[in-house]
Amino acid sequence: MKELQGKIKQLFDDKKVDLVIGWEKGSLPMSSSPLFINNPEDINKLIFDETCQNNLAVYLTKDKRRLSKDNKKIGIVVKGCDARSLVLYCVEQQVKRENIVIVGVPCNGVIDKKKVLEKTDNREVLEYRCDGNKVFVKGRDFELSINKIEVLSDSCLSCTYPDAPEFDEFIGTPRSEDKTKDEFKNVNDFEKLSLDKRWATINKEYSKCVRCYACRNVCPSCYCNTCFVDQNDPQWIGKSPEITDTIIFHLIRNLHVAGRCVECGACARACPEGIDLLLLNKKITKEIRERFDYTAGIDINEKPAMAAYCENEKQDFIMG
Amino acid sequence: MAGTGRLEYPTSIMALRVLCSSRIDPVFLLKAYLKGADGVLIGGCHPGDCHYETGNYYTRRRFMILKTIFDSLGLKSERFRLSWISASEGVKFAKVANEFTETINNIGPNDTKNNMFL
Ligand code: SF4
Ligand code: SF4
Ligand code: SF4
Ligand code: FES
Numbered sequence: 001m002k003e004l005q006g007k008i009k010q011l012f013d014d015k016k017v018d019l020v021i022g023w024e025k026g027s028l029p030m031s032s033s034p035l036f037i038n039n040p041e042d043i044n045k046l047i048f049d050e051t052c053q054n055n056l057a058v059y060l061t062k063d064k065r066r067l068s069k070d071n072k073k074i075g076i077v078v079k080g081c082d083a084r085s086l087v088l089y090c091v092e093q094q095v096k097r098e099n100i101v102i103v104g105v106p107c108n109g110v111i112d113k114k115k116v117l118e119k120t121d122n123r124e125v126l127e128y129r130c131d132g133n134k135v136f137v138k139g140r141d142f143e144l145s146i147n148k149i150e151v152l153s154d155s156c157l158s159c160t161y162p163d164a165p166e167f168d169e170f171i172g173t174p175r176s177e178d179k180t181k182d183e184f185k186n187v188n189d190f191e192k193l194s195l196d197k198r199w200a201t202i203n204k205e206y207s208k209c210v211r212c213y214a215c216r217n218v219c220p221s222c223y224c225n226t227c228f229v230d231q232n233d234p235q236w237i238g239k240s241p242e243i244t245d246t247i248i249f250h251l252i253r254n255l256h257v258a259g260r261c262v263e264c265g266a267c268a269r270a271c272p273e274g275i276d277l278l279l280l281n282k283k284i285t286k287e288i289r290e291r292f293d294y295t296a297g298i299d300i301n302e303k304p305a306m307a308a309y310c311e312n313e314k315q316d317f318i319m320g
Numbered sequence: 321m322a323g324t325g326r327l328e329y330p331t332s333i334m335a336l337r338v339l340c341s342s343r344i345d346p347v348f349l350l351k352a353y354l355k356g357a358d359g360v361l362i363g364g365c366h367p368g369d370c371h372y373e374t375g376n377y378y379t380r381r382r383f384m385i386l387k388t389i390f391d392s393l394g395l396k397s398e399r400f401r402l403s404w405i406s407a408s409e410g411v412k413f414a415k416v417a418n419e420f421t422e423t424i425n426n427i428g429p430n431d432t433k434n435n436m437f438l
Contacts (some may be wrong), residue, residue, distance in 0.1 A: 101327055124385060155399070174429075189394065194396035196394070198392065198393060199394050202393055228345075228347050234351075236347045236351050237347075237350075237351070237354070244354070248347075248354070249387065250348050251346075251350070252345075252346055252347045252350065254348045254389065255382070255385060255389070256385060258382075258385050259385075280389070283389070283392060284385060284388075284389065285387050287385065287389075288385070291384065292381070305381065306377065306378065306381055306382060306413075307382070309374060309377030309378060309381060310377075311367060311377070312369065315380060315384075
């Protein structure tokens with residue numbers, strides 16, 4: 001923490017940044033809030049730990065108008081997945097690489113509050129502490145010690161790029177790709193199910209959706225000015241949480257982020273209904289990896305899979 | 321060209337013009353489907369011949385992903401077809417249109433109206 005704060009202070013001193021986006025302690029236990037540092041005085045609020053689950057990259061696109069005033073130089077503290085979003089933004093020309101200073105922090109996974117609440121039977125957590133591999137929570141009439149791995153976000157359990165693939169500064173030594181994890185375990189299990197079962201799973205998951213669009217709003221890859229679900233003329237799909245419209249919303253969103261999803265899991269963590277939103281995204285990621293040998297947000301000089309082509313690629317699915 | 325060549329293609333087809341096959345967002349297909357279309361046929365210029373040079377290469381990738389996802393969920397992806405038919409290929413258009421209509425006739429009508437989903 002001290003090292004991170006020192007680094008940011010130095011960036012301000014060297015006039016390399018006008019604004020830094022990071023995390024501060026949240027007002028509730030187990031939470032953090034985004035922190036915008038305009039003034040070096042605020043640097044001591046800066047933290048990084050397993051509660052820093054927001055993907056801060058979103059502000060660079062969704063809050064563009066405010067942030068890009070006066071051509072500010074923006075420093076941003078990132079985990080591996082957040083950095084991949086930034087790479088994607090550079091590739092998609094949403095931000096200029098020279099206008100941002102990427103400060104990577106070593107990430108060991110973030111916790112999913114919903115998983116903690118499952119452990120406490122939804123009883124309110126008043127105190128939270130994390131110590132190495134253990135998480136301690138305390139409420140009005142209970143006290144629990146949980147293995148951290150049990151409450152880590154699903155996306156972290158399958159994350160292969162815990163540290164930023166692209167950065168200007170790094171706190172500690174960045175690790176390269178983690179090849180020990182089975183990235184597509186859930187997808188492979190899903191693919192083994194019979195067709196009926198697969199459809200039933202999707203139906204069951206998505207029928208919980210209340211169409212609050214939290215998933216889209218936190219998604220760094222969903223930065224359209226007007227999303228297709230919000231358009232009225234033409235109105236593409238119905239707006240009520242009716243299963244057909246809901247599944248179409250999700251399928252189209254999946255297709256829109258195909259080859260652009262950085263698997264940060266922010267969508268799944270934001271979902272109030274605990275829907276497994278990563279499954280289909282991962283399925284597409286896997287397909288794109290196999291077909292086009294592309295992974296989103298790794299290489300700043302590579303075009304996204306859906307905006308690239310190879311003249312002679314396989315077209316077995318086109319019938320003449 | 322199919323018209324001026326007096327070639328017959330099924331009257332059940334409603335042609336919608338877009339500037340390039342890459343203009344087609346997956347939501348168009350699903351919208352057509354929800355509106356009761358039994359199938360959607362996308363015609364694009366042959367690879368290398370797109371008026372915008374590379375539009376159809378993107379279409380090809382998008383369509384590929386759409387197909388894979390639909391297939392993996394057991395949705396009837398045969399209702400969607402992408403074919404390379406250039407503006408001058410009236411004969412091919414008629415052939416593909418006839419073939420596609422037959423496929424759709426075999427699958428039967430779109431039952432979204434009775435059924436909740438695809
Ligand atoms: S779809 Fe979900 S996992 Fe993928 S980039 Fe968006 S928020 Fe992250
Ligand atoms: S779902 Fe599609 S249209 Fe909506 S914000 Fe995401 S990418 Fe844009
Ligand atoms: S966050 Fe969850 S409930 Fe809200 S729209 Fe997304 S999937 Fe549906
Ligand atoms: S003009 Fe692009 S596919 Fe025909």
